[in-house]
Amino acid sequence: MVQASYHFPRGFLWGTATAAHQVEGNNTNNQWWQWEQTGHTNGTSGLACDWWGGRWREDFDRAAEGGQNAHRMSVEWSRIQPTPDTWDEDALEHYRLMLRGLRERGMTALVTLHHFSDPLWLYEQCGWETEAVIPLFEKFVRKVVGALKEYCTLWCTINEPNVYALSGYVAGTFPACNKGLNIAMRVQANMLRAHAAAYRAIHEIQPESRVGYALHYRPMKAKNAWSPLDVWMRNIQYNGINMAFPSAISTGVMKSPLGSVRIPEAKGTQDYLGLNYYSVDTVKFDITNPNEMFGRRYYPADSDLSTTKFIANIPEGIFDSIKWAVRTYPNLPILITENGVEDAEDKMRPRYIAQHIHQVWRAVNFNFPVKGYFHWSLVDNFEWERGWTQRFGLWALDLETQKRTKRPSADLYAEICKENGLTSEMVQKYCPEVFDKLFPV
Ligand code: BGC
Numbered sequence: 001m002v003q004a005s006y007h008f009p010r011g012f013l014w015g016t017a018t019a020a021h022q023v024e025g026n027n028t029n030n031q032w033w034q035w036e037q038t039g040h041t042n043g044t045s046g047l048a049c050d051w052w053g054g055r056w057r058e059d060f061d062r063a064a065e066g067g068q069n070a071h072r073m074s075v076e077w078s079r080i081q082p083t084p085d086t087w088d089e090d091a092l093e094h095y096r097l098m099l100r101g102l103r104e105r106g107m108t109a110l111v112t113l114h115h116f117s118d119p120l121w122l123y124e125q126c127g128w129e130t131e132a133v134i135p136l137f138e139k140f141v142r143k144v145v146g147a148l149k150e151y152c153t154l155w156c157t158i159n160e161p162n163v164y165a166l167s168g169y170v171a172g173t174f175p176a177c178n179k180g181l182n183i184a185m186r187v188q189a190n191m192l193r194a195h196a197a198a199y200r201a202i203h204e205i206q207p208e209s210r211v212g213y214a215l216h217y218r219p220m221k222a223k224n225a226w227s228p229l230d231v232w233m234r235n236i237q238y239n240g241i242n243m244a245f246p247s248a249i250s251t252g253v254m255k256s257p258l259g260s261v262r263i264p265e266a267k268g269t270q271d272y273l274g275l276n277y278y279s280v281d282t283v284k285f286d287i288t289n290p291n292e293m294f295g296r297r298y299y300p301a302d303s304d305l306s307t308t309k310f311i312a313n314i315p316e317g318i319f320d321s322i323k324w325a326v327r328t329y330p331n332l333p334i335l336i337t338e339n340g341v342e343d344a345e346d347k348m349r350p351r352y353i354a355q356h357i358h359q360v361w362r363a364v365n366f367n368f369p370v371k372g373y374f375h376w377s378l379v380d381n382f383e384w385e386r387g388w389t390q391r392f393g394l395w396a397l398d399l400e401t402q403k404r405t406k407r408p409s410a411d412l413y414a415e416i417c418k419e420n421g422l423t424s425e426m427v428q429k430y431c432p433e434v435f436d437k438l439f440p441v
Helices: 029-037 051-065 089-104 133-148 161-170 183-204 226-240 244-251 316-328 349-365 410-417 423-430 432-439
Strands: 005-007 013-017 070-074 108-114 153-161 210-216 218-222 274-277 279-284 297-300 333-336 370-375 395-397 404-406 421-423
Touching: 005 349, 013 108, 013 333, 013 421, 029 333, 051 089, 051 404, 070 153, 070 370, 089 133, 108 133, 133 183, 133 349, 153 183, 153 218, 161 183, 161 244, 183 210, 183 244, 210 244, 210 333, 218 226, 226 279, 226 297, 274 316, 316 333, 316 349, 316 423, 349 370, 349 421, 349 423, 349 432, 370 395, 404 410, 410 421, 421 423, 423 432
Parallel strands: 013 070, 013 370, 070 108, 108 153, 153 210, 210 274, 218 279, 274 333, 333 370
Antiparallel strands: 005 421, 279 297, 395 404
């Protein structure tokens, strides 16, 4: 049997990613909590992973013992600024403690400033729909960065603006004040303006900072490459879903299915690109689906599908995403800010991890500047409208007791982090079914 290994450069960041509302518990003062209490989600976030109650300590221990040298977490705006005119210094102190906790465990912090949740007071004034949000976000960011800068230099302004806007304002699975594609695009334009303002504010406060955002990047292919309608639809969907932020950051003009919007201040406002990659969509033209611009995105029947069919395991997609990033932004550092799969039984996750990390390794060996990988996620957490029906954790969570149980993937990921690479022994031990793919003779 082949014996080989795929090693990463020294200093590569290995971590997991989490988001405040999904792990903290009792985030009663944001729009998601309200949305949950009114029956829009599969269960409620409740105590979540009880990080606000202090269980971040044991979970950070798990991460550190598992060889992780970094962690991506987010701060909850509604805790820090519970009303428009108050700051909660205790909440900021709580985050300082957590970040100190990471430092004490030898882990680099990456802090996300907005990950899907908004304070109720902001939501009640229709939040990101109007430009009024821009100075409000900047003010919040200045406060947070001022308070946390001792412990963090790596910032992510906004997580997945495209998912936030399209899930809320078009699909209706996330809370949103009004609905419509035009509003989703206006929301992204305001997020771009707020991101640009935050980018400058952070650099002003902390010149050595590195600031970016996390893009949910969705590679897509046409069902039939010979069908002009499928190809056309693939391009519409691809640009509509992926390109608002990247286009504006490249050129200062936001591309949108409804036309272009000039946002000159956004140009060049990233020091790294955060890529969230999960899967690849196949797209076909579908006259019966006006809600999705007459397109249908799906996974072919022969895909390697996750338990709830939410994700198809397509590891080459992460390589293609990185390649796209390098072509769009030559020489810009890239962080994989999320990648993972829901799999309560941990049947697919080991091969998903091994195959995706192998593709990241390939990218690194093309000299593509990938500097880190953050697995989604450390512990099962509250999956938005899907609630607790999907389990993304390396560790399983028992909601009743708060007990964590290690999945085999946690051991595999720990071996990868400690080795700074993936070896044939690991693949043989955790996912022998893909051995020949990863280590061909
Ligand atoms: C989001 C996470 C979410 C994950 C898995 C990403 O789109 O940033 O908050 O939990 O996907 O669904």
